[in-house]
Amino acid sequence: MNHKKNNNELSVSEAIIKKIAASVVNLDYGNVVIKIHNAKIVQIEVTERKRFDELWEVEKGGGI
Numbered sequence: 001m002n003h004k005k006n007n008n009e010l011s012v013s014e015a016i017i018k019k020i021a022a023s024v025v026n027l028d029y030g031n032v033v034i035k036i037h038n039a040k041i042v043q044i045e046v047t048e049r050k051r052f053d054e055l056w057e058v059e060k061g062g063g064i
Contacts, residue, residue, distance in 0.1 A: 012041065016041050019044060020032065020044060023046050029050070030046065030048040031045075031046070031047045032044065032045070033045040033046075033047075
């Protein structure tokens, strides 16, 4: 996959695209942050959130 920016050709490797896609697919709730430096992807941060709605229903007021 190639993208153009200011008439300079930039390339995003398929490996990076696959890592980003895997991060999104494996996440139920949370954030995927892509860090850019000098017009290049340098880091992917994944923050996962856990939901306990079902536990409240089962325990009727129980929780963490």
